[in-house]
Amino acid sequence: MTLQSILGNFALILFVLMVVTGIIWVLDLMVFAKQRRAAADAALAEYDARHARSAAKGIRMDEQGNSRAKLEADILRQPTWIEYSGSFFPVIALVFFLRSFLWEPFKIPSSSMVPTLLVGDLILVNKYTYGIRLPILNQKVVQLNDPQRGDVMVFKYPKDMSQDYIKRVIGVPGDKIVYQNKRLTVNGQAVGYTAMEDYLEEGTLTYQKQFTEQLGDVQHRILNNEKAPPVQIGQVEENYPHREACTFNYEGFSCVVPEGNYFMMGDNRDNSADSRIWGFVPDKNIVGKAFFVWMNLGNFNFERLGGIR
CATH class of the missing domain: 1.10.287 (Helix Hairpins)
Structure with a gap:
Protein backbone atom coordinates (compact mmCIF):
# COMPACT_ATOMS: atom_id res chain seq x y z
CA MET A 1 0.00 0.00 0.00
CA LEU A 102 -24.42 2.23 8.85
CA TRP A 103 -24.09 5.18 6.47
CA GLU A 104 -21.22 6.87 4.70
CA PRO A 105 -21.32 10.22 2.88
CA PHE A 106 -19.93 10.58 -0.64
CA LYS A 107 -19.60 13.39 -3.15
CA ILE A 108 -20.31 12.73 -6.83
CA PRO A 109 -17.14 13.68 -8.77
CA SER A 110 -18.21 13.15 -12.40
CA SER A 111 -21.17 13.30 -14.76
CA SER A 112 -21.35 9.55 -15.46
CA MET A 113 -24.63 9.21 -13.51
CA VAL A 114 -26.41 12.25 -14.95
CA PRO A 115 -29.38 12.81 -14.92
CA THR A 116 -29.87 10.68 -11.77
CA LEU A 117 -26.92 12.24 -9.94
CA LEU A 118 -25.21 15.53 -10.75
CA VAL A 119 -21.62 16.57 -10.23
CA GLY A 120 -21.26 17.80 -6.65
CA ASP A 121 -24.22 15.87 -5.25
CA LEU A 122 -23.68 14.87 -1.64
CA ILE A 123 -25.18 11.45 -1.10
CA LEU A 124 -25.55 8.85 1.63
CA VAL A 125 -24.61 5.22 1.10
CA ASN A 126 -26.14 2.39 3.11
CA LYS A 127 -23.23 0.22 4.31
CA TYR A 128 -25.25 -2.75 5.62
CA THR A 129 -27.81 -3.38 2.85
CA TYR A 130 -25.52 -5.86 1.09
CA GLY A 131 -24.05 -7.34 4.28
CA ILE A 132 -21.82 -6.28 7.14
CA ARG A 133 -18.15 -5.91 6.26
CA LEU A 134 -15.04 -5.40 8.34
CA PRO A 135 -13.78 -1.82 8.10
CA ILE A 136 -10.56 -1.21 6.15
CA LEU A 137 -10.39 -4.85 4.95
CA ASN A 138 -13.88 -4.66 3.38
CA GLN A 139 -14.27 -8.37 4.19
CA LYS A 140 -17.91 -9.50 4.44
CA VAL A 141 -18.69 -11.20 7.75
CA VAL A 142 -22.51 -11.21 7.68
CA GLN A 143 -24.52 -11.86 4.51
CA LEU A 144 -27.77 -9.91 4.23
CA ASN A 145 -29.02 -8.93 0.76
CA ASP A 146 -27.56 -9.19 -2.73
CA PRO A 147 -27.41 -6.24 -5.17
CA GLN A 148 -30.40 -6.12 -7.50
CA ARG A 149 -30.70 -4.88 -11.06
CA GLY A 150 -31.39 -1.17 -10.99
CA ASP A 151 -29.59 -0.47 -7.70
CA VAL A 152 -27.23 2.48 -7.62
CA MET A 153 -24.12 1.06 -6.01
CA VAL A 154 -20.80 2.40 -4.72
CA PHE A 155 -17.83 0.08 -5.12
CA LYS A 156 -14.05 -0.01 -5.19
CA TYR A 157 -12.76 0.52 -8.72
CA PRO A 158 -11.28 -2.85 -9.75
CA LYS A 159 -8.21 -1.21 -11.31
CA ASP A 160 -7.46 0.89 -8.21
CA MET A 161 -8.96 -0.13 -4.87
CA SER A 162 -8.24 3.30 -3.39
CA GLN A 163 -10.90 4.86 -5.66
CA ASP A 164 -14.66 4.67 -5.07
CA TYR A 165 -16.92 4.51 -8.14
CA ILE A 166 -20.69 4.79 -8.41
CA LYS A 167 -22.75 3.18 -11.20
CA ARG A 168 -26.02 1.32 -11.67
CA VAL A 169 -26.28 -2.46 -11.40
CA ILE A 170 -27.25 -3.76 -14.84
CA GLY A 171 -26.43 -7.44 -14.47
CA VAL A 172 -26.20 -9.83 -11.49
CA PRO A 173 -24.38 -13.20 -11.43
CA GLY A 174 -25.59 -15.49 -14.22
CA ASP A 175 -27.30 -12.76 -16.26
CA LYS A 176 -26.75 -12.49 -19.99
CA ILE A 177 -26.50 -8.79 -20.84
CA VAL A 178 -26.87 -7.70 -24.46
CA TYR A 179 -26.46 -4.04 -25.44
CA GLN A 180 -27.15 -3.45 -29.12
CA ASN A 181 -27.86 -0.10 -30.73
CA LYS A 182 -28.07 1.42 -27.23
CA ARG A 183 -30.86 -0.85 -26.05
CA LEU A 184 -30.48 -3.41 -23.27
CA THR A 185 -31.69 -6.99 -23.22
CA VAL A 186 -31.38 -8.98 -19.99
CA ASN A 187 -31.72 -12.76 -20.18
CA GLY A 188 -33.54 -12.47 -23.48
CA GLN A 189 -36.05 -9.89 -22.21
CA ALA A 190 -35.88 -6.48 -23.83
CA VAL A 191 -35.69 -3.61 -21.36
CA GLY A 192 -38.49 -1.06 -21.79
CA TYR A 193 -37.73 2.52 -22.91
CA THR A 194 -39.93 5.62 -23.05
CA ALA A 195 -38.71 8.76 -24.81
CA MET A 196 -38.66 12.01 -22.83
CA GLU A 197 -37.84 15.59 -23.75
CA ASP A 198 -34.19 16.20 -24.59
CA TYR A 199 -31.89 16.87 -21.64
CA LEU A 200 -29.69 19.98 -21.52
CA GLU A 201 -26.35 19.24 -19.89
CA GLU A 202 -25.34 22.40 -18.08
CA GLY A 203 -21.63 21.68 -18.23
CA THR A 204 -21.47 21.37 -22.03
CA LEU A 205 -24.67 23.26 -22.97
CA THR A 206 -25.57 20.44 -25.33
CA TYR A 207 -28.78 18.46 -25.64
CA GLN A 208 -28.91 14.70 -25.33
CA LYS A 209 -31.69 12.21 -25.91
CA GLN A 210 -33.38 11.27 -22.65
CA PHE A 211 -35.35 8.10 -21.89
CA THR A 212 -36.89 6.34 -18.95
CA GLU A 213 -35.50 2.83 -18.64
CA GLN A 214 -37.51 0.10 -16.92
CA LEU A 215 -34.88 -2.19 -15.44
CA GLY A 216 -36.79 -4.81 -13.49
CA ASP A 217 -38.88 -3.01 -10.89
CA VAL A 218 -36.75 0.14 -11.13
CA GLN A 219 -37.68 2.96 -13.48
CA HIS A 220 -34.99 5.58 -13.97
CA ARG A 221 -33.74 8.10 -16.51
CA ILE A 222 -30.80 7.66 -18.89
CA LEU A 223 -29.09 9.83 -21.49
CA ASN A 224 -27.93 8.86 -24.98
CA ASN A 225 -25.71 10.78 -27.36
CA GLU A 226 -26.87 9.90 -30.85
CA LYS A 227 -23.45 10.65 -32.33
CA ALA A 228 -21.54 8.31 -29.99
CA PRO A 229 -21.15 4.56 -30.58
CA PRO A 230 -22.67 2.09 -28.08
CA VAL A 231 -19.15 1.03 -27.06
CA GLN A 232 -15.80 2.71 -27.62
CA ILE A 233 -14.15 -0.43 -28.96
CA GLY A 234 -10.69 1.10 -28.86
CA GLN A 235 -11.02 1.77 -25.12
CA VAL A 236 -12.09 -1.74 -24.11
CA GLU A 237 -9.37 -3.36 -22.01
CA GLU A 238 -8.19 -6.78 -23.09
CA ASN A 239 -6.93 -8.28 -19.85
CA TYR A 240 -9.56 -7.76 -17.17
CA PRO A 241 -10.79 -10.83 -15.24
CA HIS A 242 -13.42 -12.91 -17.09
CA ARG A 243 -12.84 -10.95 -20.31
CA GLU A 244 -13.74 -14.14 -22.20
CA ALA A 245 -17.35 -13.80 -20.94
CA CYS A 246 -17.89 -10.80 -23.26
CA THR A 247 -17.98 -10.28 -27.01
CA PHE A 248 -17.92 -6.86 -28.67
CA ASN A 249 -18.82 -5.40 -32.02
CA TYR A 250 -19.50 -1.90 -33.32
CA GLU A 251 -23.22 -2.20 -32.52
CA GLY A 252 -22.65 -3.14 -28.89
CA PHE A 253 -21.68 -6.13 -26.77
CA SER A 254 -22.87 -9.31 -25.09
CA CYS A 255 -21.71 -10.47 -21.64
CA VAL A 256 -22.54 -13.32 -19.29
CA VAL A 257 -21.97 -12.11 -15.74
CA PRO A 258 -19.70 -14.54 -13.80
CA GLU A 259 -20.58 -15.79 -10.33
CA GLY A 260 -19.65 -13.36 -7.60
CA ASN A 261 -19.53 -10.42 -10.01
CA TYR A 262 -21.77 -7.58 -11.23
CA PHE A 263 -22.05 -5.63 -14.48
CA MET A 264 -22.24 -1.86 -13.93
CA MET A 265 -23.15 1.03 -16.24
CA GLY A 266 -23.58 4.77 -15.79
CA ASP A 267 -26.95 6.40 -16.53
CA ASN A 268 -25.12 8.88 -18.78
CA ARG A 269 -24.52 6.00 -21.14
CA ASP A 270 -22.17 7.68 -23.60
CA ASN A 271 -20.18 9.55 -20.97
CA SER A 272 -19.36 6.73 -18.57
CA ALA A 273 -16.32 4.48 -18.24
CA ASP A 274 -17.88 1.36 -16.75
CA SER A 275 -18.04 -2.43 -17.07
CA ARG A 276 -18.08 -2.05 -20.85
CA ILE A 277 -14.53 -0.76 -20.62
CA TRP A 278 -12.83 -2.24 -17.54
CA GLY A 279 -14.93 -5.28 -16.72
CA PHE A 280 -16.96 -6.76 -13.90
CA VAL A 281 -17.15 -5.68 -10.26
CA PRO A 282 -16.40 -8.50 -7.77
CA ASP A 283 -18.56 -8.82 -4.67
CA LYS A 284 -15.53 -8.09 -2.48
CA ASN A 285 -15.34 -4.57 -4.00
CA ILE A 286 -18.85 -3.54 -2.92
CA VAL A 287 -19.06 -0.54 -0.58
CA GLY A 288 -22.83 -0.06 -0.32
CA LYS A 289 -26.08 1.10 -1.86
CA ALA A 290 -26.56 4.81 -2.63
CA PHE A 291 -29.99 5.79 -1.36
CA PHE A 292 -30.25 9.52 -0.59
CA VAL A 293 -29.22 12.91 -2.02
CA TRP A 294 -28.99 15.42 0.81
CA MET A 295 -27.19 18.43 -0.68
CA ASN A 296 -25.46 19.96 -3.69
CA LEU A 297 -23.76 23.22 -2.77
CA GLY A 298 -23.08 24.17 -6.40
CA ASN A 299 -26.48 23.22 -7.82
CA PHE A 300 -28.98 23.39 -4.97
CA ASN A 301 -32.53 22.36 -5.76
CA PHE A 302 -35.00 21.20 -3.10
CA GLU A 303 -36.80 19.03 -5.67
CA ARG A 304 -33.70 16.89 -6.19
CA LEU A 305 -33.20 16.13 -2.51
CA GLY A 306 -34.42 12.74 -1.37
CA GLY A 307 -34.26 9.11 -2.39
CA ILE A 308 -32.26 7.88 -5.39
CA ARG A 309 -34.10 5.96 -8.10
Missing part, protein backbone atom coordinates in the same frame (compact mmCIF):
# COMPACT_ATOMS: atom_id res chain seq x y z
CA THR A 2 1.52 3.31 -1.07
CA LEU A 3 1.64 6.49 1.02
CA GLN A 4 -0.73 8.16 -1.46
CA SER A 5 -3.32 5.37 -1.09
CA ILE A 6 -3.03 5.53 2.70
CA LEU A 7 -3.54 9.30 2.74
CA GLY A 8 -6.51 8.85 0.39
CA ASN A 9 -8.11 6.21 2.63
CA PHE A 10 -10.11 8.27 5.10
CA ALA A 11 -11.44 5.16 6.83
CA LEU A 12 -7.90 3.99 7.57
CA ILE A 13 -6.90 7.42 8.90
CA LEU A 14 -10.02 7.49 11.07
CA PHE A 15 -9.26 3.99 12.38
CA VAL A 16 -5.67 4.93 13.31
CA LEU A 17 -6.87 8.07 15.09
CA MET A 18 -9.49 6.07 16.97
CA VAL A 19 -6.94 3.48 18.09
CA VAL A 20 -4.36 6.06 19.18
CA THR A 21 -6.83 8.26 21.09
CA GLY A 22 -8.50 5.15 22.55
CA ILE A 23 -5.20 3.81 23.87
CA ILE A 24 -4.39 7.16 25.45
CA TRP A 25 -7.90 7.33 26.99
CA VAL A 26 -7.57 3.83 28.48
CA LEU A 27 -4.03 4.48 29.75
CA ASP A 28 -5.20 7.66 31.43
CA LEU A 29 -8.13 5.85 33.02
CA MET A 30 -6.10 2.87 34.20
CA VAL A 31 -2.64 4.37 34.84
CA PHE A 32 -2.09 8.10 34.49
CA ALA A 33 -5.16 9.20 36.51
CA LYS A 34 -4.10 6.90 39.39
CA GLN A 35 -0.59 8.29 39.26
CA ARG A 36 -1.92 11.86 39.42
CA ARG A 37 -4.21 10.89 42.32
CA ALA A 38 -1.30 9.38 44.22
CA ALA A 39 0.85 12.45 43.57
CA ALA A 40 -2.00 14.72 44.69
CA ASP A 41 -2.53 12.70 47.89
CA ALA A 42 1.17 12.90 48.71
CA ALA A 43 1.29 16.65 48.02
CA LEU A 44 -1.83 17.27 50.11
CA ALA A 45 -0.43 15.21 53.01
CA GLU A 46 2.76 17.26 52.92
CA TYR A 47 0.68 20.45 52.64
CA ASP A 48 -1.44 19.51 55.66
CA ALA A 49 1.63 18.54 57.69
CA ARG A 50 3.31 21.85 56.88
CA HIS A 51 0.24 23.81 57.94
CA ALA A 52 -0.07 21.76 61.10
CA ARG A 53 3.51 22.60 62.03
CA SER A 54 2.87 26.29 61.29
CA ALA A 55 -0.29 26.26 63.42
CA ALA A 56 1.62 24.63 66.31
CA LYS A 57 4.05 27.54 66.21
CA GLY A 58 1.18 29.99 66.22
CA ILE A 59 1.60 30.99 62.59
CA ARG A 60 -1.74 31.51 60.84
CA MET A 61 -1.93 30.72 57.10
CA ASP A 62 -4.61 32.68 55.20
CA GLU A 63 -6.89 31.04 52.61
CA GLN A 64 -5.75 27.55 53.51
CA GLY A 65 -8.83 25.89 51.98
CA ASN A 66 -8.55 27.69 48.65
CA SER A 67 -4.82 27.02 48.38
CA ARG A 68 -5.31 23.35 49.18
CA ALA A 69 -8.05 22.98 46.55
CA LYS A 70 -5.96 24.77 43.95
CA LEU A 71 -2.97 22.54 44.68
CA GLU A 72 -5.11 19.43 44.25
CA ALA A 73 -6.74 20.70 41.05
CA ASP A 74 -3.37 21.60 39.52
CA ILE A 75 -1.93 18.15 40.15
CA LEU A 76 -5.04 16.27 38.99
CA ARG A 77 -5.40 18.35 35.81
CA GLN A 78 -4.87 16.24 32.68
CA PRO A 79 -1.99 17.21 30.38
CA THR A 80 -3.24 18.88 27.21
CA TRP A 81 -2.44 15.91 24.96
CA ILE A 82 -4.39 13.54 27.22
CA GLU A 83 -7.29 15.97 27.60
CA TYR A 84 -7.69 16.38 23.84
CA SER A 85 -7.33 12.65 23.20
CA GLY A 86 -10.01 11.88 25.78
CA SER A 87 -12.34 14.48 24.24
CA PHE A 88 -11.83 13.33 20.64
CA PHE A 89 -11.93 9.57 21.21
CA PRO A 90 -15.73 9.12 21.67
CA VAL A 91 -16.44 11.45 18.72
CA ILE A 92 -13.98 9.66 16.43
CA ALA A 93 -15.25 6.25 17.57
CA LEU A 94 -18.87 7.25 16.85
CA VAL A 95 -18.03 8.60 13.40
CA PHE A 96 -15.99 5.49 12.60
CA PHE A 97 -18.85 3.21 13.64
CA LEU A 98 -21.45 5.15 11.63
CA ARG A 99 -19.26 5.29 8.50
CA SER A 100 -18.19 1.67 8.73
CA PHE A 101 -21.46 -0.08 9.50
Whole structure:
Protein backbone atom coordinates (compact mmCIF):
# COMPACT_ATOMS: atom_id res chain seq x y z
CA MET A 1 0.00 0.00 0.00
CA THR A 2 1.52 3.31 -1.07
CA LEU A 3 1.64 6.49 1.02
CA GLN A 4 -0.73 8.16 -1.46
CA SER A 5 -3.32 5.37 -1.09
CA ILE A 6 -3.03 5.53 2.70
CA LEU A 7 -3.54 9.30 2.74
CA GLY A 8 -6.51 8.85 0.39
CA ASN A 9 -8.11 6.21 2.63
CA PHE A 10 -10.11 8.27 5.10
CA ALA A 11 -11.44 5.16 6.83
CA LEU A 12 -7.90 3.99 7.57
CA ILE A 13 -6.90 7.42 8.90
CA LEU A 14 -10.02 7.49 11.07
CA PHE A 15 -9.26 3.99 12.38
CA VAL A 16 -5.67 4.93 13.31
CA LEU A 17 -6.87 8.07 15.09
CA MET A 18 -9.49 6.07 16.97
CA VAL A 19 -6.94 3.48 18.09
CA VAL A 20 -4.36 6.06 19.18
CA THR A 21 -6.83 8.26 21.09
CA GLY A 22 -8.50 5.15 22.55
CA ILE A 23 -5.20 3.81 23.87
CA ILE A 24 -4.39 7.16 25.45
CA TRP A 25 -7.90 7.33 26.99
CA VAL A 26 -7.57 3.83 28.48
CA LEU A 27 -4.03 4.48 29.75
CA ASP A 28 -5.20 7.66 31.43
CA LEU A 29 -8.13 5.85 33.02
CA MET A 30 -6.10 2.87 34.20
CA VAL A 31 -2.64 4.37 34.84
CA PHE A 32 -2.09 8.10 34.49
CA ALA A 33 -5.16 9.20 36.51
CA LYS A 34 -4.10 6.90 39.39
CA GLN A 35 -0.59 8.29 39.26
CA ARG A 36 -1.92 11.86 39.42
CA ARG A 37 -4.21 10.89 42.32
CA ALA A 38 -1.30 9.38 44.22
CA ALA A 39 0.85 12.45 43.57
CA ALA A 40 -2.00 14.72 44.69
CA ASP A 41 -2.53 12.70 47.89
CA ALA A 42 1.17 12.90 48.71
CA ALA A 43 1.29 16.65 48.02
CA LEU A 44 -1.83 17.27 50.11
CA ALA A 45 -0.43 15.21 53.01
CA GLU A 46 2.76 17.26 52.92
CA TYR A 47 0.68 20.45 52.64
CA ASP A 48 -1.44 19.51 55.66
CA ALA A 49 1.63 18.54 57.69
CA ARG A 50 3.31 21.85 56.88
CA HIS A 51 0.24 23.81 57.94
CA ALA A 52 -0.07 21.76 61.10
CA ARG A 53 3.51 22.60 62.03
CA SER A 54 2.87 26.29 61.29
CA ALA A 55 -0.29 26.26 63.42
CA ALA A 56 1.62 24.63 66.31
CA LYS A 57 4.05 27.54 66.21
CA GLY A 58 1.18 29.99 66.22
CA ILE A 59 1.60 30.99 62.59
CA ARG A 60 -1.74 31.51 60.84
CA MET A 61 -1.93 30.72 57.10
CA ASP A 62 -4.61 32.68 55.20
CA GLU A 63 -6.89 31.04 52.61
CA GLN A 64 -5.75 27.55 53.51
CA GLY A 65 -8.83 25.89 51.98
CA ASN A 66 -8.55 27.69 48.65
CA SER A 67 -4.82 27.02 48.38
CA ARG A 68 -5.31 23.35 49.18
CA ALA A 69 -8.05 22.98 46.55
CA LYS A 70 -5.96 24.77 43.95
CA LEU A 71 -2.97 22.54 44.68
CA GLU A 72 -5.11 19.43 44.25
CA ALA A 73 -6.74 20.70 41.05
CA ASP A 74 -3.37 21.60 39.52
CA ILE A 75 -1.93 18.15 40.15
CA LEU A 76 -5.04 16.27 38.99
CA ARG A 77 -5.40 18.35 35.81
CA GLN A 78 -4.87 16.24 32.68
CA PRO A 79 -1.99 17.21 30.38
CA THR A 80 -3.24 18.88 27.21
CA TRP A 81 -2.44 15.91 24.96
CA ILE A 82 -4.39 13.54 27.22
CA GLU A 83 -7.29 15.97 27.60
CA TYR A 84 -7.69 16.38 23.84
CA SER A 85 -7.33 12.65 23.20
CA GLY A 86 -10.01 11.88 25.78
CA SER A 87 -12.34 14.48 24.24
CA PHE A 88 -11.83 13.33 20.64
CA PHE A 89 -11.93 9.57 21.21
CA PRO A 90 -15.73 9.12 21.67
CA VAL A 91 -16.44 11.45 18.72
CA ILE A 92 -13.98 9.66 16.43
CA ALA A 93 -15.25 6.25 17.57
CA LEU A 94 -18.87 7.25 16.85
CA VAL A 95 -18.03 8.60 13.40
CA PHE A 96 -15.99 5.49 12.60
CA PHE A 97 -18.85 3.21 13.64
CA LEU A 98 -21.45 5.15 11.63
CA ARG A 99 -19.26 5.29 8.50
CA SER A 100 -18.19 1.67 8.73
CA PHE A 101 -21.46 -0.08 9.50
CA LEU A 102 -24.42 2.23 8.85
CA TRP A 103 -24.09 5.18 6.47
CA GLU A 104 -21.22 6.87 4.70
CA PRO A 105 -21.32 10.22 2.88
CA PHE A 106 -19.93 10.58 -0.64
CA LYS A 107 -19.60 13.39 -3.15
CA ILE A 108 -20.31 12.73 -6.83
CA PRO A 109 -17.14 13.68 -8.77
CA SER A 110 -18.21 13.15 -12.40
CA SER A 111 -21.17 13.30 -14.76
CA SER A 112 -21.35 9.55 -15.46
CA MET A 113 -24.63 9.21 -13.51
CA VAL A 114 -26.41 12.25 -14.95
CA PRO A 115 -29.38 12.81 -14.92
CA THR A 116 -29.87 10.68 -11.77
CA LEU A 117 -26.92 12.24 -9.94
CA LEU A 118 -25.21 15.53 -10.75
CA VAL A 119 -21.62 16.57 -10.23
CA GLY A 120 -21.26 17.80 -6.65
CA ASP A 121 -24.22 15.87 -5.25
CA LEU A 122 -23.68 14.87 -1.64
CA ILE A 123 -25.18 11.45 -1.10
CA LEU A 124 -25.55 8.85 1.63
CA VAL A 125 -24.61 5.22 1.10
CA ASN A 126 -26.14 2.39 3.11
CA LYS A 127 -23.23 0.22 4.31
CA TYR A 128 -25.25 -2.75 5.62
CA THR A 129 -27.81 -3.38 2.85
CA TYR A 130 -25.52 -5.86 1.09
CA GLY A 131 -24.05 -7.34 4.28
CA ILE A 132 -21.82 -6.28 7.14
CA ARG A 133 -18.15 -5.91 6.26
CA LEU A 134 -15.04 -5.40 8.34
CA PRO A 135 -13.78 -1.82 8.10
CA ILE A 136 -10.56 -1.21 6.15
CA LEU A 137 -10.39 -4.85 4.95
CA ASN A 138 -13.88 -4.66 3.38
CA GLN A 139 -14.27 -8.37 4.19
CA LYS A 140 -17.91 -9.50 4.44
CA VAL A 141 -18.69 -11.20 7.75
CA VAL A 142 -22.51 -11.21 7.68
CA GLN A 143 -24.52 -11.86 4.51
CA LEU A 144 -27.77 -9.91 4.23
CA ASN A 145 -29.02 -8.93 0.76
CA ASP A 146 -27.56 -9.19 -2.73
CA PRO A 147 -27.41 -6.24 -5.17
CA GLN A 148 -30.40 -6.12 -7.50
CA ARG A 149 -30.70 -4.88 -11.06
CA GLY A 150 -31.39 -1.17 -10.99
CA ASP A 151 -29.59 -0.47 -7.70
CA VAL A 152 -27.23 2.48 -7.62
CA MET A 153 -24.12 1.06 -6.01
CA VAL A 154 -20.80 2.40 -4.72
CA PHE A 155 -17.83 0.08 -5.12
CA LYS A 156 -14.05 -0.01 -5.19
CA TYR A 157 -12.76 0.52 -8.72
CA PRO A 158 -11.28 -2.85 -9.75
CA LYS A 159 -8.21 -1.21 -11.31
CA ASP A 160 -7.46 0.89 -8.21
CA MET A 161 -8.96 -0.13 -4.87
CA SER A 162 -8.24 3.30 -3.39
CA GLN A 163 -10.90 4.86 -5.66
CA ASP A 164 -14.66 4.67 -5.07
CA TYR A 165 -16.92 4.51 -8.14
CA ILE A 166 -20.69 4.79 -8.41
CA LYS A 167 -22.75 3.18 -11.20
CA ARG A 168 -26.02 1.32 -11.67
CA VAL A 169 -26.28 -2.46 -11.40
CA ILE A 170 -27.25 -3.76 -14.84
CA GLY A 171 -26.43 -7.44 -14.47
CA VAL A 172 -26.20 -9.83 -11.49
CA PRO A 173 -24.38 -13.20 -11.43
CA GLY A 174 -25.59 -15.49 -14.22
CA ASP A 175 -27.30 -12.76 -16.26
CA LYS A 176 -26.75 -12.49 -19.99
CA ILE A 177 -26.50 -8.79 -20.84
CA VAL A 178 -26.87 -7.70 -24.46
CA TYR A 179 -26.46 -4.04 -25.44
CA GLN A 180 -27.15 -3.45 -29.12
CA ASN A 181 -27.86 -0.10 -30.73
CA LYS A 182 -28.07 1.42 -27.23
CA ARG A 183 -30.86 -0.85 -26.05
CA LEU A 184 -30.48 -3.41 -23.27
CA THR A 185 -31.69 -6.99 -23.22
CA VAL A 186 -31.38 -8.98 -19.99
CA ASN A 187 -31.72 -12.76 -20.18
CA GLY A 188 -33.54 -12.47 -23.48
CA GLN A 189 -36.05 -9.89 -22.21
CA ALA A 190 -35.88 -6.48 -23.83
CA VAL A 191 -35.69 -3.61 -21.36
CA GLY A 192 -38.49 -1.06 -21.79
CA TYR A 193 -37.73 2.52 -22.91
CA THR A 194 -39.93 5.62 -23.05
CA ALA A 195 -38.71 8.76 -24.81
CA MET A 196 -38.66 12.01 -22.83
CA GLU A 197 -37.84 15.59 -23.75
CA ASP A 198 -34.19 16.20 -24.59
CA TYR A 199 -31.89 16.87 -21.64
CA LEU A 200 -29.69 19.98 -21.52
CA GLU A 201 -26.35 19.24 -19.89
CA GLU A 202 -25.34 22.40 -18.08
CA GLY A 203 -21.63 21.68 -18.23
CA THR A 204 -21.47 21.37 -22.03
CA LEU A 205 -24.67 23.26 -22.97
CA THR A 206 -25.57 20.44 -25.33
CA TYR A 207 -28.78 18.46 -25.64
CA GLN A 208 -28.91 14.70 -25.33
CA LYS A 209 -31.69 12.21 -25.91
CA GLN A 210 -33.38 11.27 -22.65
CA PHE A 211 -35.35 8.10 -21.89
CA THR A 212 -36.89 6.34 -18.95
CA GLU A 213 -35.50 2.83 -18.64
CA GLN A 214 -37.51 0.10 -16.92
CA LEU A 215 -34.88 -2.19 -15.44
CA GLY A 216 -36.79 -4.81 -13.49
CA ASP A 217 -38.88 -3.01 -10.89
CA VAL A 218 -36.75 0.14 -11.13
CA GLN A 219 -37.68 2.96 -13.48
CA HIS A 220 -34.99 5.58 -13.97
CA ARG A 221 -33.74 8.10 -16.51
CA ILE A 222 -30.80 7.66 -18.89
CA LEU A 223 -29.09 9.83 -21.49
CA ASN A 224 -27.93 8.86 -24.98
CA ASN A 225 -25.71 10.78 -27.36
CA GLU A 226 -26.87 9.90 -30.85
CA LYS A 227 -23.45 10.65 -32.33
CA ALA A 228 -21.54 8.31 -29.99
CA PRO A 229 -21.15 4.56 -30.58
CA PRO A 230 -22.67 2.09 -28.08
CA VAL A 231 -19.15 1.03 -27.06
CA GLN A 232 -15.80 2.71 -27.62
CA ILE A 233 -14.15 -0.43 -28.96
CA GLY A 234 -10.69 1.10 -28.86
CA GLN A 235 -11.02 1.77 -25.12
CA VAL A 236 -12.09 -1.74 -24.11
CA GLU A 237 -9.37 -3.36 -22.01
CA GLU A 238 -8.19 -6.78 -23.09
CA ASN A 239 -6.93 -8.28 -19.85
CA TYR A 240 -9.56 -7.76 -17.17
CA PRO A 241 -10.79 -10.83 -15.24
CA HIS A 242 -13.42 -12.91 -17.09
CA ARG A 243 -12.84 -10.95 -20.31
CA GLU A 244 -13.74 -14.14 -22.20
CA ALA A 245 -17.35 -13.80 -20.94
CA CYS A 246 -17.89 -10.80 -23.26
CA THR A 247 -17.98 -10.28 -27.01
CA PHE A 248 -17.92 -6.86 -28.67
CA ASN A 249 -18.82 -5.40 -32.02
CA TYR A 250 -19.50 -1.90 -33.32
CA GLU A 251 -23.22 -2.20 -32.52
CA GLY A 252 -22.65 -3.14 -28.89
CA PHE A 253 -21.68 -6.13 -26.77
CA SER A 254 -22.87 -9.31 -25.09
CA CYS A 255 -21.71 -10.47 -21.64
CA VAL A 256 -22.54 -13.32 -19.29
CA VAL A 257 -21.97 -12.11 -15.74
CA PRO A 258 -19.70 -14.54 -13.80
CA GLU A 259 -20.58 -15.79 -10.33
CA GLY A 260 -19.65 -13.36 -7.60
CA ASN A 261 -19.53 -10.42 -10.01
CA TYR A 262 -21.77 -7.58 -11.23
CA PHE A 263 -22.05 -5.63 -14.48
CA MET A 264 -22.24 -1.86 -13.93
CA MET A 265 -23.15 1.03 -16.24
CA GLY A 266 -23.58 4.77 -15.79
CA ASP A 267 -26.95 6.40 -16.53
CA ASN A 268 -25.12 8.88 -18.78
CA ARG A 269 -24.52 6.00 -21.14
CA ASP A 270 -22.17 7.68 -23.60
CA ASN A 271 -20.18 9.55 -20.97
CA SER A 272 -19.36 6.73 -18.57
CA ALA A 273 -16.32 4.48 -18.24
CA ASP A 274 -17.88 1.36 -16.75
CA SER A 275 -18.04 -2.43 -17.07
CA ARG A 276 -18.08 -2.05 -20.85
CA ILE A 277 -14.53 -0.76 -20.62
CA TRP A 278 -12.83 -2.24 -17.54
CA GLY A 279 -14.93 -5.28 -16.72
CA PHE A 280 -16.96 -6.76 -13.90
CA VAL A 281 -17.15 -5.68 -10.26
CA PRO A 282 -16.40 -8.50 -7.77
CA ASP A 283 -18.56 -8.82 -4.67
CA LYS A 284 -15.53 -8.09 -2.48
CA ASN A 285 -15.34 -4.57 -4.00
CA ILE A 286 -18.85 -3.54 -2.92
CA VAL A 287 -19.06 -0.54 -0.58
CA GLY A 288 -22.83 -0.06 -0.32
CA LYS A 289 -26.08 1.10 -1.86
CA ALA A 290 -26.56 4.81 -2.63
CA PHE A 291 -29.99 5.79 -1.36
CA PHE A 292 -30.25 9.52 -0.59
CA VAL A 293 -29.22 12.91 -2.02
CA TRP A 294 -28.99 15.42 0.81
CA MET A 295 -27.19 18.43 -0.68
CA ASN A 296 -25.46 19.96 -3.69
CA LEU A 297 -23.76 23.22 -2.77
CA GLY A 298 -23.08 24.17 -6.40
CA ASN A 299 -26.48 23.22 -7.82
CA PHE A 300 -28.98 23.39 -4.97
CA ASN A 301 -32.53 22.36 -5.76
CA PHE A 302 -35.00 21.20 -3.10
CA GLU A 303 -36.80 19.03 -5.67
CA ARG A 304 -33.70 16.89 -6.19
CA LEU A 305 -33.20 16.13 -2.51
CA GLY A 306 -34.42 12.74 -1.37
CA GLY A 307 -34.26 9.11 -2.39
CA ILE A 308 -32.26 7.88 -5.39
CA ARG A 309 -34.10 5.96 -8.10
